[in-house]
Amino acid sequence: MSDTDGGRLRPSTEGLPGWLDPVVRVTQNVEPLQLSRFLPPEDGAGRQSAVLILFGEGDRGPELLLMERASSLRSHAGQPSFPGGALDPEDGDPKTEGPLRAALREAEEETGLDPRGVQLFGVLPRLYIPVSGFVVTPVLGWWRERSPVGVVDPNETARVFTVPVADLTDPANRATTVHPSGHRGPAFLVESALVWGFTAGVIDRLLHFAGWERPWDREKQVPLDWRS
16 A cells, blocks of 8 residues: 555555666656646646556566446547546545545546555656546556456446556557547557557656657557557
């Protein structure tokens, strides 16, 4: 578990595996515009939310936990993403522990993850998703004690899966998507899924600033309706 201070949740880097050191440095040094050109509105508009970027260690080494949204959803249907969602009032202050609690709560609700086995170790700058109006705080965690995960509510989630970091850094699995709006962004073709949009953008920047990125063909394009 992460440390608590007077009942408040706070990240801790104590006891993390050495391979996470580059990611810890990213959380300590990265600037908002290095992650995305979409930053929270200065007028404070937008719905506060959080996602959990959970690193674990599986049979093939370091991996990330992802989920695929149900195809019936009105927003982001069928899209792979990090577990997460909007802050509830009981999560606390959105500028302090609120996003930490929301990230763990949403991950438990969506994947069945036991939050007691997760050590939160860092927070990235808040970002903005213009299409949905969400102000998103990416919260990073280490899956210190693994627990079973899977679909909790089929109306919300189609599947829950992990992706080896080695697959995310493999140039053969990397591509660029072009949205109908003309916006271009990084994408990953992994685990029979096309990871794109906000999730792919954050993964791309994490790999880059952690020094894990390998040269890949940025001219390789895939359509948003790609299927393996």
